[in-house]
Amino acid sequence: MIRILLADDEHLIRGAMAALLSLEDDLEVVAQAATGAEALATARVVRPDVAVIDLQMPDLDGVSVAQALASDLPTCSTMIVTSHGRPGHLKRALAAGVRGFLPKTVSSDVLATVVRTVHNGGRYVDPALAAEAISAGDSPLTPREADVLELALEGAPIDEIARRASLSPGTVRNYLSSAVGKTGASNRHEAARLARARGWI
Amino acid sequence: MIRILLADDEHLIRGAMAALLSLEDDLEVVAQAATGAEALATARVVRPDVAVIDLQMPDLDGVSVAQALASDLPTCSTMIVTSHGRPGHLKRALAAGVRGFLPKTVSSDVLATVVRTVHNGGRYVDPALAAEAISAGDSPLTPREADVLELALEGAPIDEIARRASLSPGTVRNYLSSAVGKTGASNRHEAARLARARGWI
DNA sequence: CGGGCGCGATGACATCTGTCATGGGTTTCT
């Protein structure tokens, strides 16, 4: 019997997924959580075999949870399900030791199959997402450029970005200018949008 | 027996919701759809009592489906479930004749209860969403301002917005300036973000 | 060791944006 921890902030979906997984004879949902922190705390107590975690949750990112889980419970395999599959998320997730990565558009039997796969030490990444991630390519942005661009996401003026990044406004403009060039955008706002769409930030 | 049509692009969730609803003795999921168009076509054939529709789907907006359904099948009550509840969506949905509006964070028994409620001619809106919608207030933007601001969402430069809106660049700047003032933002990009967050566009 | 790269900064310049005043046209309400 594979013991599963389920984490998703949407009760409806979590409950529904639990119901579906419980239909399988060899699967058992032993715990559920609605937030990342809750998932982490619960996992430490129940020590599940597999953790099925939603990517976007109110507090902790699914990837962060996976990372913590990987060091805390090495015997527990983590897989991520998500509604909006961005290439960058996939890359980060894989780096965090995630064994499975699925969009929520998959059918329930695929989900069950993948649970078994990762429990057996295998890996599984949705083919469509994998293709997207490959085609998106590596980020050409330097770490600092990515930082600054991320701060630009909300549309703040340069002076505020500079304050938040503890940089001179001129430096911020240089980084942004470089990022605009690399993304092919016509201004930093579009650049920030594109970079996020490509999973670079 | 209440006959239900279920529309959601995420197979996993749709299947799971179907499983949950079928657990209820008086509810029966008679059809499922993965897109808005599919939902509409299916509904015309099976004529369900209640349509449970996801707000965001690949092709047709959930609200558009609801609107079409309201005129096509007056006997069918429509309710919307959504992951991201923006106040503006609620308002539009209500205007389209939607009888129930729920976030996906609700529990399954609430979902079943609401299905029965709307089938009996009642209405139900999630209290948290309702409160949010009320506090967000009416949009202070004029229709044209909203148009232009929407085109600004993607970060395009003013000249492109002007072309896409068939306006003079100067006029675009005037509208945007007005919108920036009304939203309390410091530039059009932030204004666009805020307006979307408040459901004004 | 030298070169390449990233980090942080400055200054100069052209352009883009935001703001304001102004005007004329339409529709709607009083």
Place this chain on the structure above:
DNA sequence: AGAAACCCATGACAGATGTCATCGCGCCCG
């Protein structure tokens, strides 16, 4: 009829932004 709101446009001005050249510093790699 008059006021008020919206639509569309123009012109002017200041400040924000994008771009480029240039500098010094530290790091790593061949």
